[in-house]
Structure formats: structure tokens, C-alpha cells
Amino acid sequence: MTTAIINATIFDGTGRDPIPNGTLILEGDMIDRVGAGIELPRGASVIDAAGATVMPGMIDCHVHLFGKVSPVHERPRFPVSLQLFHAAKNALRTLDSGFTAVRDAGGSPQGVKMAIADRLIPGPRMKISVGALSQTGGHGDETMPSGVRLRSTSGAGAEWPETLVDGPDEVRKATRELLRAGADFIKLHATGGVLSPTDEPTDTGFTPEEIAIMVCEARARGKTCMAHAGRRASRTLLRPGWNRSSTAPLWTKR
Incomplete structure (x- = not known):
């Protein structure tokens, strides 16, 4: 099918002046x-975009499309099947906001990515980590002070391998299992966070050998x-030749 968008101000993102x-x-x-x-091709479907601007789709390099996000302690109330519908809603909302590709940093199984690729649901192209590796007591450990563990950002089983290691x-083993489950990249928590119940944002996790x-x-x-990483953890990450710290403060020297 041929589609023609006409009368638009076209911004191509190359640094050149927009095309009126x-x-x-x-x-x-x-x-x-x-x-x-x-010249418009014969039989093309025409969209008149007068007064509007056309630009390249944006890329969001850190999203979590899967499930209902907060509050953390409420997540176990929702079945995985319901969280899949939340993922579909989040994918559509992301696409409607102008993002045509995303890097999902934990939670979405490969079925969500496949559903978008197969056009079962509308959404951006996805690269996924499936889960995020965490040490015991780290940012990905949702064990509450009561001892109850909330595996709440995802389900259990082959689609979501164990990530507390x-x-x-x-x-x-966990890295290999994530790759087997369809991970396009490996995500790890090298720093604590605000949503995990037993650590602090300034804590560091994993040894250089593990990383x-x-x-x-x-x-x-x-x-x-x-990596989910702050200043101190970013220094550790540099030792094995790291180059993908998505949460490191901008003032961290590389």
C-alpha cells in the first residue's frame, strides 16, 4: 500500500533545515x-498534514512496558494475564507518543515483543532484557522485611528466569537463561534503588568478577x-570494559 503525506513541515533529524x-x-x-x-504516485492514499510537522520516530532507551508499575506491594494482587493487557496499553500509549522503538529494561517477556512484531497489538519495535539480574538484597530483590518475596514485576517459569543470583x-547460569528466554541484552542492578525494600540508592552490588x-x-x-548504576558502581563497571550504564549520573567520568 502506498501512502503520501503532503503539505507537512518535514524535520529529518540530520541538522538540515526543515522542508516546508x-x-x-x-x-x-x-x-x-x-x-x-x-509527484504523488497513482492510487496513493493521501494524508494532508498542513500545519503539522513530520519527524523521525523517537527511541526510548529505558522503559518498562510490562504490567502495572506501582505501588510495589500492590503488584501481587494482579494476575500475569491482566498485566499482559497493561503491557498492550502501555505499548500503544508509547507509540502514540511518537516512540517507534524502545529498549525495555526488565519485565517484558519475548511474547510482548513478538505480539508487536506480528501485528497482534500496536506498539514500538522492542529490544528486551526479559529480567534484570540482582544480588541478594540488591535493587532487584523484592523480599520484604517480613520475609515474603514479591516476584511482582513479572511472572515465574521459563518466560521469566530466576534473576536473584x-x-x-x-x-x-542466569545470564544464559535470560539469553535463552529471548533477551536482546543483559540488564543488571549494580546500584541500589528507591523501590527495593532492603537497600539504599547509594549501595553497590555485584563484584567485578560477577560483572x-x-x-x-x-x-x-x-x-x-x-546497568542500573550510580557513581561508585560505574567505576566498577569500567573494569570489564563496560559501555552501557543507563542510569549513571552525567558527571561520572568515563
Whole structure:
């Protein structure tokens, strides 16, 4: 199907001046031509975008589309099947906000990504981590002071491998299981956070040896890693050649 968007101000993101009264021709999902004075293909579906601006889709590099986010202690009240519908709603809302690709940093199983790719639900293209690795007592450990553990950001079983790990052997196995479950990259919690019940945002987690294992296993499958990391943890991450710290403060020297 051919679609023509006409009379738009076209911003292409390259640094060049916007194109006034521009035309954009789509062939199916692909952009075929962009510019001014383009002749419309015969039979094209025409969208008059006079007064509007057309720009490239944005990319959000840190989202959590899956499930109902807060409050944490309320999450176990909702079945996984309901959380899937929340994921569909979040995916549509993200797409409608102009984001055509996202990096989901924990929670979404590969079925959500596949449903969007197969056009069962509308949403942005996804890269997923499936889960996020955490040490015991770290940011990903939702064990409450009562001793009750809330595996609440996801379900259990093969689609969501165990992510609470300690020591080289557990880290290696969990990394491999996440990759088997469809992870496009490995996410880890190298710093504490505000939503986890037994740590502080300034805490650090995982040893350099454990982190190096994650990086090694990811690279063996042609994948990368990302981290929830603050200032001190970012220094640790640099030792194994780290380059994907998505929450490090901007003033951390690399």
C-alpha cells in the first residue's frame, strides 16, 4: 500500500533545515521518498498534514512496558494475564507518543515483543532484557522485611528466569537463561534503588568478577549489557570494559 503525506513541515533529524510543504511517500512500512515537489504516485492514499510537522520516530532507551508499575506491594494482587493487557496499553500509549522503538529494561517477556512484531497489538519495535539480574538484597530483590518475596514485576517459569543470583556460577547460569528466554541484552542492578525494600540508592552490588561473567556471556551471543548504576558502581563497571550504564549520573567520568 502506498501512502503520501503532503503539505507537512518535514524535520529529518540530520541538522538540515526543515522542508516546508514537504511530501513523504511510504511503501508499506518503508519510507520511499522525502522532499518537496514530489509527484504523488497513482492510487496513493493521501494524508494532508498542513500545519503539522513530520519527524523521525523517537527511541526510548529505558522503559518498562510490562504490567502495572506501582505501588510495589500492590503488584501481587494482579494476575500475569491482566498485566499482559497493561503491557498492550502501555505499548500503544508509547507509540502514540511518537516512540517507534524502545529498549525495555526488565519485565517484558519475548511474547510482548513478538505480539508487536506480528501485528497482534500496536506498539514500538522492542529490544528486551526479559529480567534484570540482582544480588541478594540488591535493587532487584523484592523480599520484604517480613520475609515474603514479591516476584511482582513479572511472572515465574521459563518466560521469566530466576534473576536473584549470587556468585560466579549462579550469575553465569542466569545470564544464559535470560539469553535463552529471548533477551536482546543483559540488564543488571549494580546500584541500589528507591523501590527495593532492603537497600539504599547509594549501595553497590555485584563484584567485578560477577560483572565480567555477564559481559563475557552476553558477548559470546553477540549481545550487549546495560546497568542500573550510580557513581561508585560505574567505576566498577569500567573494569570489564563496560559501555552501557543507563542510569549513571552525567558527571561520572568515563
